[in-house]
Amino acid sequence: MKKRVVQVLVAAIGVAMLSTACVSNSGSKGSADSGTTDFPNQQMNMIVQSSAGGLSDQISREIADLMGKDLGQTMVCQYKPGGSGAVGMSYVQASNPDGYTIGHTPVEMVMLKNLGYADLTSDDLDCLGRAYTTVGALVIKAGDDRFSTIEEFIQYAKDHPGEVKIGNAGTGSIWHLGAIGLENAAGVTFNHVPFDGSSKSIAALMGGHVDACVAAPIELISGVDGKELTVLATMGDERAEVFSDVPTLKESGIDYTLIHWGGFAAPKGLDEAVRDKLVDSLEKAVNSDDFASFLAERGMEPAFLTGDEYETFISGQTDLYKNLIDEAGLLSK
Amino acid sequence: MIGEIVISGIAMIISALAFVNSFSFPGGTSDGVPGAGFFPQVLCVVIFVLNILVIIKAIQKLRKTENQRKPFTNEQKQGLIKIAIVIVATIVMIVLWGTIHFVVICAVYLCIIGVVLRLDLKKYIPGAVVASIAIYFIFQNLLNVMLNN
Amino acid sequence: MIIQAITAVLSPDVLLFMTIGVVVGALIGALPGLSVVMAISILTPITFSLEPAQGLAMLIGVYNSGVWAGGISAILVNTPGTPASIMTTLDGYAMTKRGQAGLALGINTIYSVIGGIISSIILMIAAFPIAKFALKFGPAEYFALALFGLSMIIGISEKSIIKGIMMGCFGFLLATVGLDSMYAYPRFTMGNMDLLQGIPYVAVMIGLFGFGEVLTQIFDSSSVLEKKEKTKIGRILPTWKQFRTFAPITFICALFSTVIGAIPGAGGDIASIICWDQAKKVSKDKENYGKGSEEGLAVTCVSNNGIIGGAMTTMMTLGIPGDAVTAVLIGSLMMYGLQPGPMMFVDDRPFVYKIMIMMIIANIVILVFGLATAKASAMLLNFKKEYIWIAIMILSLVGSYAINNSVFDVIIMLICGVVGFFLKRCDFPLPPLILGLILGSMAESNLRRALALSSGSFGVFFTSPISLVLIVFTCAALIGPFIMRIVKKGKKSEVAHEGE
Structure with a gap:
C-alpha cells in the first residue's frame, strides 16, 4: 500500500517536471520561426x-x-x-x-x-x-624608497635597464602588452614577470617580490585606500576618477595611453x-x-x-x- | 602482470612522443631560466626510465609464476563484456550530447545500464525516466547548467 | 561591539538564512563537479533581495558547509565532492568498506567544524599578522611549498614506490598541457582550444575515483559471489579517548592550514595533502594511514575546513582572494557596497565582527545538521549497489559537464575513468597522479618565475628562510624512508624484499 503511494507520488512529480521541461523547450522552438515581433x-x-x-x-x-x-x-x-x-x-x-x-x-x-x-x-x-x-595604472608598493613619483620611477628604470621587475597578469595579457608599450614610449627596459592573474601579481607586489605592476584600478582600490600600494600614474587620456590626484602618463610627458x-x-x-x-x-x-x-x-x-x-x-x-x-x-x- | 607491461609500454610511448614534441617549445633565456620545454623533457626521461624498471620487475615476476597463470576466468570475461558495453554506451551518449534532448539520451542511457546490470526492468524503466527528468530539471533550472543547447 | 555583533547575528532571520545556506552547500558540496564557487555565484543574485547580514549569512553557510560536504561523497562512494576532499577518500572510504561509515561521517563533521572554528578564531585574533606572513610567499616560496607537497607522493604510493613516482611524474606531465604559464606557448594542445587552459583536474578526479571505481566494482561483482549483506553503519561519534588522542595533531593541522589558506592560490587540497603526510610521519598510528585510520581522516577534515579562515583573512585584510571561493565572495561583498581590504576594518568594523561571528555560528549549524543527518546519509549505502553505481555514473557525467558547461570535460572524465580502471587492476596507485596534476603547474611556473626574478640564480631558494625550511623538510621526507629502510635491512636482512 505504502509502496503504491510512493510510486504514484514519484510519477506525479515526474509528470510535473516533464511538463515544465517541455514548456521551456517548446518555447525555444516556437521563437525561432515566429520572427521578431515578440x-x-x-x-x-x-x-x-x-x-x-x-x-x-x-x-x-x-x-x-x-x-x-x-x-x-x-x-x-x-x-x-x-x-x-x-x-x-x-x-x-x-x-x-x-x-x-x-x-x-x-x-x-x-x-x-x-x-x-x-x-x-x-x-x-x-x-x-x-x-x-577602464584605464591601466602603474602601481608600486607604498613607501618604496627608490621612487615615489612617475618621473623618479622612469629615471630609475633608465639607470637600471632590465632590473625593474614588473608583474603582470600573464604573458600576452593586456597588462603585459601594456607594460611593453610603456617601455617603448618611455625608452626603458623592464624585466617582465608573468603571474597567474592580476590578484597574484598584486599580492607579489605587496610582498615586495616585484617592483611594480600594471593593473586595473578595481584591483588596486582597496590596497591604495589601505596605504599598501601607491599608484604612480594612470594611462588614460584624462585622470581617472578613482585616483583623481594621480597624474596621467601624458601629463608626465610620456605620450602613451592604455585602456582596457x-x-x-x-x-x-x-x-x-x-x-x-x-x-x-x-x-x-x-x-x-x-x-x-x-x-x-x-x-x-x-x-x-x-x-x-x-x-x-x-x-x-x-x-x-x-x-x-x-x-x-x-x-x- | 601482462597488463603492467602493456600500461608501462604505452606510458613509454607517450613520454617518448612528448619528449620529441617538447623540443619545438620556446627555449630558456641566456641567463639560465628554463624554457617551456625543460620540465616536460625532464619528466619524460624520468617516466621512461621508471617504466623500464616496472617492466623488468613485471617480467621477473612473470617468469616465477609462468605455469600457474590463466589469462581470464569466465566470470572475468563476463565482467569485461559488461564494462565494455557501459563504456560504449557512455561514448554514444557523449557523441549525441547536444544533438538530441538531454532527457531522452539520459533515459536511454540509464535503461541500457539497467539491462547490463540485470535489474528488474518493470520497476527500473519508469524510475530511469523520472530520474532523467529530475536531473535535467535540477541542473538546467536550479543550477543554471546548460545540459541542452 | 562584539556583543552587539553576536546579538545581531543570533537573530532568527539571520539564523534561518544561514541554515538554508548550510543545507544548499551540503547538497552542492556532496555532488562531485558542483563546486562551492558555483553555489555562491548562483546564490549571490538571490541574496540581493535580502539584507546584507542575511545574504552574507547564507553565503558563509554555503562556503563552510560545501567544503565539509565534499567529504561525505568521498567517504561513502570514494568520489571527492570537491578537490579539497581528495585526501578524505584515502581513509574515509577505507573506513566505509570496513563497516564504519557512520563513524567516518561523524569524524568528518566534528573535525571539519573544529577546523572551521579554530581558523575563524585565528581570523579574529591575528588577521593582520597572518596576512603579512602570507605576503612573504613569493615565487621561490611557492615552489618550495609545491615541492614539499609533491614529496608526499612517496607516502601515498601504496605497494610500489617506483610505480607511485612514475604516476606522480605522469600527473606532472599532464599538468604541463595547455598554455605555458611563462611564455603563453600552447604545449601539447594539438590545436585543441579546450586544452589551452590545461587538463581540468576536477574532471580527472571524477573520472579516476568516481567512474573508474564503478567500473572496477561492476567488473568485480561478476567474479565475486553475490552475498547480500547490509552495510554496517556503526556508531557516529568517536570515543572520548580517540578525541583526546587526536587533539594535539588536529590542533596543529588547523593552525597550519589556516596559514596555507591565507596564501593566495594555495587551498584546501594542498593543505590536506601536506597535513596528512606530516601527520602520518609523526603519528603512532602511521601503519594505518591510508587504510582507514580515524586519525588520518580527522587530520584531512580539519585541514580542508581550516583553510577557510585563512582564505577569509587574506580577502578581508588585503582585498586579495585567498582561493577561488573568496574571489567570488569579494564580488558579492562589493555588491553589498563593501570594499574588502584594509579599510574595511576601519570603516565597517561592526560588519567585520559580524562576518567573524557568522563563521563560528555557521560551523555550529553544520555540527548540528551534520550529526543529525549522518545516519541518514550513511543509509544511502543500504540501497542496492547497482543503484548506487548508476547514480555515481550519471552524476559523474553531469557533474563533469557542469564544471565548465563543456562536453570536452566529460570526454576527459570518461577517458580517465577507463584508464583508471586498468591502472587500478595493475596496481598502479592513482592518488599520486592527481597530486602531480594539482601541484605540478604550481611547482613549474613558480620555479621558472623565481628564476626569472633572480635572473637565473638558484640562490633565491636558499636565501629565503621560508623556502629554505621547506626545502630542508622536503629533502628529509625524500631521503628519510630510504635511510629507515637501510637501517631496518641491516637489522633484519632476511626480511623479504618489500619493494613490490
Whole structure:
C-alpha cells in the first residue's frame, strides 16, 4: 500500500517536471520561426568568457540583469572559461543567431587570433556595442624608497635597464602588452614577470617580490585606500576618477595611453529587428544610473559605442595590439 | 602482470612522443631560466626510465609464476563484456550530447545500464525516466547548467 | 561591539538564512563537479533581495558547509565532492568498506567544524599578522611549498614506490598541457582550444575515483559471489579517548592550514595533502594511514575546513582572494557596497565582527545538521549497489559537464575513468597522479618565475628562510624512508624484499 503511494507520488512529480521541461523547450522552438515581433519570449543566455568571480563576471551579471529587466526576460550567465576567453567567444560565434545568446567580449577579442589561441576576430562576431572602459595604472608598493613619483620611477628604470621587475597578469595579457608599450614610449627596459592573474601579481607586489605592476584600478582600490600600494600614474587620456590626484602618463610627458575595454557581441546573422532591440537595450543598460554607480565603485567608466564608431575603434585596437604582440615575440603566423 | 607491461609500454610511448614534441617549445633565456620545454623533457626521461624498471620487475615476476597463470576466468570475461558495453554506451551518449534532448539520451542511457546490470526492468524503466527528468530539471533550472543547447 | 555583533547575528532571520545556506552547500558540496564557487555565484543574485547580514549569512553557510560536504561523497562512494576532499577518500572510504561509515561521517563533521572554528578564531585574533606572513610567499616560496607537497607522493604510493613516482611524474606531465604559464606557448594542445587552459583536474578526479571505481566494482561483482549483506553503519561519534588522542595533531593541522589558506592560490587540497603526510610521519598510528585510520581522516577534515579562515583573512585584510571561493565572495561583498581590504576594518568594523561571528555560528549549524543527518546519509549505502553505481555514473557525467558547461570535460572524465580502471587492476596507485596534476603547474611556473626574478640564480631558494625550511623538510621526507629502510635491512636482512 505504502509502496503504491510512493510510486504514484514519484510519477506525479515526474509528470510535473516533464511538463515544465517541455514548456521551456517548446518555447525555444516556437521563437525561432515566429520572427521578431515578440522577441524575446523566453530565457536568454549571457556567455561569460571567464570563470565566476572576476571582473568579467561581475560586469556581465550586472548588464545581464539590466538588459533582462529592460527586455522583460531573465538573462542567465553561463561560464565558458579558457584560453584567455577564446573558448567563450568561439562558443558565442557558433551559437544560434536567434538573439537569445549574447556574450561578453573584452579587449582580448582583438588579440586572440594574433596570439594564436583561436581563429577568431571581431569580424566573426556581431559586435553589438562597447560598454565600459577602464584605464591601466602603474602601481608600486607604498613607501618604496627608490621612487615615489612617475618621473623618479622612469629615471630609475633608465639607470637600471632590465632590473625593474614588473608583474603582470600573464604573458600576452593586456597588462603585459601594456607594460611593453610603456617601455617603448618611455625608452626603458623592464624585466617582465608573468603571474597567474592580476590578484597574484598584486599580492607579489605587496610582498615586495616585484617592483611594480600594471593593473586595473578595481584591483588596486582597496590596497591604495589601505596605504599598501601607491599608484604612480594612470594611462588614460584624462585622470581617472578613482585616483583623481594621480597624474596621467601624458601629463608626465610620456605620450602613451592604455585602456582596457569590453563590450557585448552576438553570433553573426541576427535578424535586423532583433539586433536593433538588443543594441537599444544594451545602450539603455550602459547609460543607466545603476550601471554608472556600479562602475564608479570599481574605478571604471561606462562608455557606450556602437555601429561604425565601434568598428573604427576595434580596428584601431586590433592594430595597436598586433604591434605589441609582435613586439613581445608572441605573434602567431 | 601482462597488463603492467602493456600500461608501462604505452606510458613509454607517450613520454617518448612528448619528449620529441617538447623540443619545438620556446627555449630558456641566456641567463639560465628554463624554457617551456625543460620540465616536460625532464619528466619524460624520468617516466621512461621508471617504466623500464616496472617492466623488468613485471617480467621477473612473470617468469616465477609462468605455469600457474590463466589469462581470464569466465566470470572475468563476463565482467569485461559488461564494462565494455557501459563504456560504449557512455561514448554514444557523449557523441549525441547536444544533438538530441538531454532527457531522452539520459533515459536511454540509464535503461541500457539497467539491462547490463540485470535489474528488474518493470520497476527500473519508469524510475530511469523520472530520474532523467529530475536531473535535467535540477541542473538546467536550479543550477543554471546548460545540459541542452 | 562584539556583543552587539553576536546579538545581531543570533537573530532568527539571520539564523534561518544561514541554515538554508548550510543545507544548499551540503547538497552542492556532496555532488562531485558542483563546486562551492558555483553555489555562491548562483546564490549571490538571490541574496540581493535580502539584507546584507542575511545574504552574507547564507553565503558563509554555503562556503563552510560545501567544503565539509565534499567529504561525505568521498567517504561513502570514494568520489571527492570537491578537490579539497581528495585526501578524505584515502581513509574515509577505507573506513566505509570496513563497516564504519557512520563513524567516518561523524569524524568528518566534528573535525571539519573544529577546523572551521579554530581558523575563524585565528581570523579574529591575528588577521593582520597572518596576512603579512602570507605576503612573504613569493615565487621561490611557492615552489618550495609545491615541492614539499609533491614529496608526499612517496607516502601515498601504496605497494610500489617506483610505480607511485612514475604516476606522480605522469600527473606532472599532464599538468604541463595547455598554455605555458611563462611564455603563453600552447604545449601539447594539438590545436585543441579546450586544452589551452590545461587538463581540468576536477574532471580527472571524477573520472579516476568516481567512474573508474564503478567500473572496477561492476567488473568485480561478476567474479565475486553475490552475498547480500547490509552495510554496517556503526556508531557516529568517536570515543572520548580517540578525541583526546587526536587533539594535539588536529590542533596543529588547523593552525597550519589556516596559514596555507591565507596564501593566495594555495587551498584546501594542498593543505590536506601536506597535513596528512606530516601527520602520518609523526603519528603512532602511521601503519594505518591510508587504510582507514580515524586519525588520518580527522587530520584531512580539519585541514580542508581550516583553510577557510585563512582564505577569509587574506580577502578581508588585503582585498586579495585567498582561493577561488573568496574571489567570488569579494564580488558579492562589493555588491553589498563593501570594499574588502584594509579599510574595511576601519570603516565597517561592526560588519567585520559580524562576518567573524557568522563563521563560528555557521560551523555550529553544520555540527548540528551534520550529526543529525549522518545516519541518514550513511543509509544511502543500504540501497542496492547497482543503484548506487548508476547514480555515481550519471552524476559523474553531469557533474563533469557542469564544471565548465563543456562536453570536452566529460570526454576527459570518461577517458580517465577507463584508464583508471586498468591502472587500478595493475596496481598502479592513482592518488599520486592527481597530486602531480594539482601541484605540478604550481611547482613549474613558480620555479621558472623565481628564476626569472633572480635572473637565473638558484640562490633565491636558499636565501629565503621560508623556502629554505621547506626545502630542508622536503629533502628529509625524500631521503628519510630510504635511510629507515637501510637501517631496518641491516637489522633484519632476511626480511623479504618489500619493494613490490
